[in-house]
Amino acid sequence: xxxxxxxxxxxxxxxxxxxxxxxxxxxxxxxxxxxxxxxxxxxxxxxxxxxxxxxxxxxxxxxxxxxxxxxxxxxxxxxxxxxxxxxxxxxxxxxxxxxxxxxxxxxxxxxxx
Amino acid sequence: xxxxxxxxxxxxxxxxxxxxxxxxxxxxxxxxxxxxxxxxxxxxxxxxxxxxxxxxxxxxxxxxxxxxxxxxxxxxxxxxxxxxxxxxxxxxxxxxxxxxxxxxxxxxx
Numbered sequence: 001x002x003x004x005x006x007x008x009x010x011x012x013x014x015x016x017x018x019x020x021x022x023x024x025x026x027x028x029x030x031x032x033x034x035x036x037x038x039x040x041x042x043x044x045x046x047x048x049x050x051x052x053x054x055x056x057x058x059x060x061x062x063x064x065x066x067x068x069x070x071x072x073x074x075x076x077x078x079x080x081x082x083x084x085x086x087x088x089x090x091x092x093x094x095x096x097x098x099x100x101x102x103x104x105x106x107x108x109x110x111x112x113x
Numbered sequence: 114x115x116x117x118x119x120x121x122x123x124x125x126x127x128x129x130x131x132x133x134x135x136x137x138x139x140x141x142x143x144x145x146x147x148x149x150x151x152x153x154x155x156x157x158x159x160x161x162x163x164x165x166x167x168x169x170x171x172x173x174x175x176x177x178x179x180x181x182x183x184x185x186x187x188x189x190x191x192x193x194x195x196x197x198x199x200x201x202x203x204x205x206x207x208x209x210x211x212x213x214x215x216x217x218x219x220x221x222x
Contacts, residue, residue, distance in 0.1 A: 042117065042212030043156075043200070058209070090155060101146065102210070104155035 003027070006091050006105035013081050013112050021076045021108045023091035031094045032074040033058075033102070034066060036087040043090065049074055081112045115139045117213035119201050124219045125191055133186045133199050133216045141206025147175050147186045148200040150215065156200055159186070188218075196220045 004025045013019050025032065030051045035043040045058030049068040063085060065077045074093075078085055089108045094100035117137045125131040137145070144163040148156040162168055162177035162184060174187040186199055198215040205211050 040121075040214055042214045043202075043210075044212070045209065048209075101158040101161065102148075102156075104157070106155050 004091055004093055004103055004105035006089075006108050008108060009106065010109045011111070013078075013110060015082055015112055016080050019078045019081055019110070021078075021089055021091075021110070023074045023076070023105060024072050025074075025091075025093045025103075026072065027093060027095075027103065028071060029093035029095050029103070030071070031100070032068065033092045033094075034064070034074070034076045035090045035092065036060065037090060037107075038087050046076065046089075078110075081110075083112045086110060086112045115205060115211050117201055117203060117211055119199075119213040119216045121214070122217045122219065124221060125188075127191055127193060127220055127222050129191050130187065130189050131191060131218065133188070133201075133218065135184045135186070135201035135213055137182050137184070137201070137203045137211075137213075139182075139203050139205045139211055142179060143204040143206070143208060145175075145177055145184050145204070146200075146202045146210070147184075148202065149197050150200060151197045159199075191220050193220050193222070 007022045033048045034046040044060050046064050047066040049055045052071045091105040092102040094102050119135050147159040150156040160175035167176045172189045177184045198217045200215045201213040202210045
């Protein structure tokens with residue numbers, strides 16, 4: 001089934017630990033995104049990639065890094081997790097068309113203690 | 114600054130009609146999306162408007178007025194499964210999406 005796969009679906013993490021959230025899509029979409037979603041706030045863009053080999057910073061990039069070595073994979077890394085990074089993280093992709101809809105993964109719920 | 118406003122929560126009755134409003138103030142406009150998000154799940158696409166007017170898709174319709182910075186999502190013949198959050202998002206001048214906080218719709222029998 002085509003779509004976006006995120007892993008893990010849920011994780012509890014000690015503060016200071018390094019964590020990578022994985023995201024893989026099989027739709028051959030050029031653009032990929034990482035969002036965080038917190039109660040009472042809209043989805044906030046962390047990082048994005050318009051095409052393989054390029055990445056850009058979104059609204060809330062601090063404490064996060066990404067890479068885009070190929071079209072399919074777009075991992076998000078927290079180098080040293082802090083409690084304020086407790087959130088639900090969504091990976092998304094689009095065809096890259098200016099009007100392209102976003103397709104979302106099922107989300108990764110991260111708790112940093 | 115850029116801002117998207119939606120009501121936080123609305124309640125409606127099964128079988129009725131509900132209108133969820135979205136107002137936006139952005140530095141540019143290149144389209145507006147509505148997404149549905151059930152609790153604990155990912156957002157899914159409902160509609161896209163870039164020109165003024167009404168777009169109808171089954172029980173759901175979306176309206177846009179660019180001059181007023183205003184959109185609404187109209188849900189007809191409400192079903193219990195329509196209980197979800199509805200997210201409004203605007204494509205701004207740099208072609209990045211700006212998201213509203215979402216409207217939680219509660220459907221009562």
